[in-house]
Amino acid sequence: MLPRMSSAHSRRRLLLGAAGLAATTAFLAGDPQPAATTAHDARPGPKAPTPGPSRPPTLPPAATLSKPVFTLAGYREIVPGPAYAADAVALTIDDGPHPVWTPKILNLLERYHVQATFCLIGNQVLGHEGTARSVARAGHHLANHTYSHPTSLPKLAVPAIRKEIERAQDKIYSATAYAPRLFRSPGGSWSAAMMKQVAQSGLIPVDWTDDPNDWKRPGTASITKKLLAARPGDILLCHDGGGDRSQTYAALQTVIPALIARGYTFVSL
Numbered sequence: 001m002l003p004r005m006s007s008a009h010s011r012r013r014l015l016l017g018a019a020g021l022a023a024t025t026a027f028l029a030g031d032p033q034p035a036a037t038t039a040h041d042a043r044p045g046p047k048a049p050t051p052g053p054s055r056p057p058t059l060p061p062a063a064t065l066s067k068p069v070f071t072l073a074g075y076r077e078i079v080p081g082p083a084y085a086a087d088a089v090a091l092t093i094d095d096g097p098h099p100v101w102t103p104k105i106l107n108l109l110e111r112y113h114v115q116a117t118f119c120l121i122g123n124q125v126l127g128h129e130g131t132a133r134s135v136a137r138a139g140h141h142l143a144n145h146t147y148s149h150p151t152s153l154p155k156l157a158v159p160a161i162r163k164e165i166e167r168a169q170d171k172i173y174s175a176t177a178y179a180p181r182l183f184r185s186p187g188g189s190w191s192a193a194m195m196k197q198v199a200q201s202g203l204i205p206v207d208w209t210d211d212p213n214d215w216k217r218p219g220t221a222s223i224t225k226k227l228l229a230a231r232p233g234d235i236l237l238c239h240d241g242g243g244d245r246s247q248t249y250a251a252l253q254t255v256i257p258a259l260i261a262r263g264y265t266f267v268s269l
């Protein structure tokens, strides 16, 4: 059974704001030099990883799954490793990097020593390479969330799906020297052809257990309540990109210390 899906059909419109439009224009122009960066981006910091070659390592094809991973237990069935602690939860943060909200959330995570998984969009990394690097530098894990966030990804032709995955992988890697091993589809939309393509790219398809619909800005209280309903083993979804994420940020300021106080341990995928 698939997890609860976000009905994120208007996500693409949200993402095609001024920054998204500029990035899309740049994409159409053939991915030229990044646009002007923020002051934050201009200071990569002393511990910034040195970006490697622009092409990420080729990953061996993975087994094609019938459904995406959406719990920690499901993740461990696919990715071998030590068992997660019984009280573990994973926080995943989608649609960035964003020059305003990503640094705020990074500071919050650092304050509570929480590791998360950031699902980056390639054309949002474009122009915000320094922000993307700061996510990797802080020790968080990165996932591939496509190049342009098409919510109808399963309906695209296979070569277009492959291009969305590969361009994002290239952009994330060239900015951060981190080669994602996970793939999250926009809006949690999947198809058998997509699953096959994700596997051929060597990536693990990942969804979520708990979706507070924070991108719809339902109010901080609503986001907080839904995230506080998390149980051990869950994968939590929220967003740092795609618009004004002040509600998400405010909710996380409550949710993270509350879940820690409950005895939960945050892990990255």
Ligand SMILES: [Zn+2]
Pocket: 011, 094, 095, 145, 149, 185, 186, 187
């Ligand atoms: Zn998304």
